[in-house]
Amino acid sequence: MTLEIVPLAASLGAEIRGVDLTQPMSDDDFEKIKDAWNEYSVLLFRNQTLDHESHVAFSRRFGALDKHDSIPKFRDQNIHEILRVANDVVGGRKQTVGQQWHSDLSITQQPAKASLLRSDKLPPKGGDTLFASSYQAYEDLSPAMKTFLEGLSAVHDIAQSKQNKGRVDLDEARQRTPPVVHPVIRTHSVTGKKAIYVNEMSTSRIVELAPEESEAVLQFLFAHTTQHKYTYRHRWQVGDLLMWDNESTQHLALADYDIEVPRVLYRTTLLGVPSGRLATEKELT
Numbered sequence: 001m002t003l004e005i006v007p008l009a010a011s012l013g014a015e016i017r018g019v020d021l022t023q024p025m026s027d028d029d030f031e032k033i034k035d036a037w038n039e040y041s042v043l044l045f046r047n048q049t050l051d052h053e054s055h056v057a058f059s060r061r062f063g064a065l066d067k068h069d070s071i072p073k074f075r076d077q078n079i080h081e082i083l084r085v086a087n088d089v090v091g092g093r094k095q096t097v098g099q100q101w102h103s104d105l106s107i108t109q110q111p112a113k114a115s116l117l118r119s120d121k122l123p124p125k126g127g128d129t130l131f132a133s134s135y136q137a138y139e140d141l142s143p144a145m146k147t148f149l150e151g152l153s154a155v156h157d158i159a160q161s162k163q164n165k166g167r168v169d170l171d172e173a174r175q176r177t178p179p180v181v182h183p184v185i186r187t188h189s190v191t192g193k194k195a196i197y198v199n200e201m202s203t204s205r206i207v208e209l210a211p212e213e214s215e216a217v218l219q220f221l222f223a224h225t226t227q228h229k230y231t232y233r234h235r236w237q238v239g240d241l242l243m244w245d246n247e248s249t250q251h252l253a254l255a256d257y258d259i260e261v262p263r264v265l266y267r268t269t270l271l272g273v274p275s276g277r278l279a280t281e282k283e284l285t
């Protein structure tokens with residue numbers, strides 16, 4: 001089989017054809033995949049037959065994996081590197097995961113480098129995932145806006161997301177994962193390119209600005225980054241493995257399917273480089 005790279009949208013995304021991820025892969029093909037990932041940020045592999053073990057084995061070639069200690073309820077009880085991403089009922093509540101724009105684990109001091117998501121059960125209609133290129137969104141800012149944003153930092157807080165509002169164990173979760181501060185513009189750990197690093201699910205404020213200023217700038221950045229021209233919309237098929245770079249993208253699981261129909265995916269998460277610091281009390285008021 002010959003490896004083929006087929007771009008999927010103008011700003012990001014490519015499909016990798018001609019590989020069976022359950023089979024040994026040459027270093028040469030693996031390097032091509034890594035290069036494509038750095039170029040396109042989101043990679044799609046269709047018609048795969050991965051199970052948990054082979055999913056973990058392929059993911060590990062890219063680096064160390066998260067054991068999901070901060071979300072033990074959702075990880076596989078035997079293989080902690082596998083996270084179940086599903087609309088299950090947990091604690092009497094239907095889970096609605098990822099339905100605002102976000103970048104995985106930006107609420108921690110070691111945000112995820114990458115996520116590799118494999119489909120298992122899909123609703124017959126809807127349930128796509130959208131991705132936006134935070135690189136391209138940064139590139140298209142005016143030079144004056146780039147200068148203004150450089151050096152600013154923002155709070156990322158688990159309490160910010162809609163899915164966590166009303167959660168009975170929110171205080172406990174916030175103690176386990178306290179609010180952190182990251183640069184608003186982050187430099188990619190591999191490519192050295194800059195990307196916008198605030199998102200509507202987790203970012204609560206820009207610490208150097210007055211509250212009203214912060215709100216206006218954040219709303220601008222959220223809307224700017226997720227414009228259609230920066231996105232790729234993934235229509236899931238069973239057998240897909242989709243991997244994305246959390247340093248250069250944001251994503252959103254669309255809430256346009258029947259929540260009573262199972263939607264089950266499994267994710268591995270590649271540990272990222274340390275970033276940011278804990279937020280101070282003053283930054284949270």
Ligand code: SIN
Nearest residue numbers: 085097098128129253
């Ligand atoms: C996620 O946000 O990691 C999951 C995305 C999805 O369920 O489509």
